[in-house]
Amino acid sequence: EDQVTQSPEALRLQEGESSSLNCSYTVSGLRGLFWYRQDPGKGPEFLFTLYSAGEEKEKERLKATLTKKESFLHITAPKPEDSATYLCAVQAAAGSYQLTFGKGTKLSVIP
């Protein structure tokens, strides 16, 4: 069974204090790993897709990296508007292509 574990569950940062969110996964062959951002009362917003170990993608203050067992979402010099819940999901290489989501990390950036 595919599993995704995100840590920490919640993270409070001061504005400008860089940190990383973790997504550990077990899947029978990874087809893709997805990061989403979700604001309260809204649907998940797509951020990145990673396909193979060693791959990195960046968008503004966010950088996502991937190894064979986990992915990190690095946040550099965060701002209050980066406050949101960040979701990680994996798609297996075989079977129904269903996405398996983690429970998310709630990030709060304090001014």
Place this chain on the structure above:
Amino acid sequence: DAGITQSPRHKVTETGTPVTLRCHQTENHRYMYWYRQDPGHGLRLIHYSYGVKDTDKGEVSDGYSVSRSKTEDFLLTLESATSSQTSVYFCAISRDRASQETQYFGPGTRLLVL
């Protein structure tokens, strides 16, 4: 934002009543999905559609049915709502189910079953 709308956005209903949620897309994407999101759980797939009149079950399909009579519309029906179906429901779309195809999500429907 991907062209996805959901209706209603909020609904309160009573146990035992039928409920239908609608997802409408303007992207002409082939795949559509229904998820539920509950505290303490990740998003979980209920049903998905890979074309008009083509649907399949997801992880948590019991108590739900779906229909897709047009490319742009995907309906989720709770035949007889129960309190355990109180949740936030999200529709998603993707161009294809193959690898490297991102799913884009709608704004959600908050359903309360009393």
